[in-house]
Every structure is written in structure tokens, then in C-alpha cells.
Amino acid sequence: MVDNVTGVLEVLGERWALLVVREVSLGLRRFDEVQAATGAPRTVLSDRLRRLTAAGILATRAYQVPGSRSRLEYTLTDAGFDLLPVLSALSDWGERHLAPGGMPEIVYRHRGCGGRVSVTLQCECGERTDPRGRLIAEVNR
Secondary structure: OOOHHHHHHHHHOOOOHHHHHHHHHOOOOEHHHHHHHHOOOHHHHHHHHHHHHHOOOEEEEEEOOOOOOOEEEEEEOHHHHOOHHHHHHHHHHHHHHOOOOOOOOOOOEOOOOOOEOOOOEEOOOOOEEOOOOOOOOOOOO
């Protein structure tokens, strides 16, 4: 039996996968745009886009520039949007532990008020939890 984290890493643990999701979430839809933003090799990017689409994280729709062949552009699915808190948490972690005091490359903000968004652990009862003290991990096997 494959646990959830192992399953997630099979889809998202490959190099470039989360960067592709990030760029699509920022509004880049076309292969060349994502390739330019990430620097991923074209063959690798093609594979990641195919895998993320097969996993239901990205969806495709055809577009055509006059005089050119039909191509695909990419959008996030609901599963893709559900990864935004993960990207935000990874960004926050990197800011704290890899480049303390540096300027973050991307800051996630609330569209309504412009405030910075952060990810927290919250119990289903509504109380925030601290992973250092009041969090218990259970293994269900």
C-alpha cells in the first residue's frame, strides 16, 4: 500500500513539477512562457506538463495563432488550486531557512485587502496548532 506522501511525491516530487504549477498559477499558460520562466529543458517540461495533466492538476485547452498549428495552453484544475497553500508554505519555509532576511521571489497576498497570506496548521475544532508542542501524528496502517 502506498501512503499519501509517497503518492504525492510520485506526482510532484520530480524536479520542475512544482515550479510548473507555480508558473501556471501566476498566469503563464503556454509552453514557451512556462519554459522561459522556469528554464526547464523542453523535453523535461513536456514530460512534466503531461504528467501533471494526467494527474488532474492541470487541464488543457487548444489555441491557435493564425498561420500556426494548434497548440495547448494549461490551466489549474481544482486539484491544482489546492496546491497553492503548499507553494506558499514552501516559499515561507525557504524565506525563513534558506535565505533569512532576503527578499522573497513571490509573496502570496489576499486579493481583498492585499495582506500577506501565510499557511498555518489548524485543528478541525478551529484552534491553531503548533507543530512543536500540540501536534500529534498518528500512523494508520
